Amino acid sequence: MASKNPSSVALDFRSGDDAWYGVRGLVLRHDTLIVKYCDFPDDFDDHFHAGAFKTAAAVDDFAERFRRTSVQLQDYQCSRVIEGVRVCVSYKFSDFDIKFYDAIIEEANFKDHVFQNGEEVCTCDFVVFWEHGPNAGNKTSTSVENICLIQPRKELADPALINFLKMSREKVRMAACDSSLSAQNDDLLIKPGSVARSDGLPRDSSSIAKNDGLARDVGRNEIVHSTTDGKMKTALTKSSTSHVKTLGDN
Structure with a gap:
């Protein structure tokens, strides 16, 4: 039986390429979590199995790959982006391929804003240190239109994700118990001779x-x-x- 994600909270997921993608749905089918992405057909779904995790820490790391959807930084909000803040920044591979990666604000160069057609336009520029993506480990300069604000992390209330994490932790616990029992049985065996x-x-x-x-x-x-x-x-x-x-x- 499969359970779907009825939550209205928009989620992002950091996939295997370390880029963040919008999630349009999570489906729990038996012990497999299926991640469905916004603007991608089902062929691009990712499947994760509860029994694939070796440690509880690995389960926690997987949970950290989900978070509330980052929101576009508005021109009037640029003062919120200061040195040391982690943001999600777009990287343009081509006009049809733009991905988002985490980066740290290294320097904020604030400038006077201008108004165009009655709207405030930010002219500031920001130096970011990329944590992931093609520029990982490097610094580049970017502007407000390429920056998204990461939302405060809260407990995710998605039932499919919650049940999957619970199932995964239980499998890790059971595997550890079986391993411990096997080791004890080995100690009780009489050695040859x-x-x-x-x-x-x-x-x-x-x-x-x-x-x-x-x-x-x-x-x-x-x-x-x-x-x-x-x-x-x-x-x-x-x-x-x-x-x-x-x-x-x-």
Whole structure:
């Protein structure tokens, strides 16, 4: 059964190319979360499986790839963009291919605004340090029309995402328990060359050999007295062979 995203909160998702894309829907189908993107057909959907995460930290990292949709910075809001602020900046590959990546404001050069057709126009420029994308690790200059404000992070109330994260964390927990149980069982296994003692602990086979040798030595020196036809016999035992001599016989 698949559950869809009825939430009215617009979401962005950082895909495998580290660019942020608008999400038009999240679908949970069994243990698979399907991410559907705005302006892209279903062929571009991403599928994520709850059992693919190895650690709880990996699940948390995945959750961080979702956030409320960033909003376009308006000309009159430029004063909000100061040094150290993380923003989402557009990168133009071509007229038909524009992607958005996170960047840090390194420098804000504020200038007087102008008015065109009665509307305020920002003429400021900003130096950004790109965290992702083709310019990752580099600084470039950009203007207000290329900058989006990242919304304060809040707990995302999307039911499909919430259930998927819960399922993923549970699978990680169960896998950790199974691994721990397997390790404990390995510790209880008797190593080759050893046998169990009466107290349940393993005993090395070398000690068995020593004790067996001692038993054989004792056997060689053991004198068994018996009476047969009134004659005393002495039995000298050796491992599996007995040599018997009758006392008084020559």
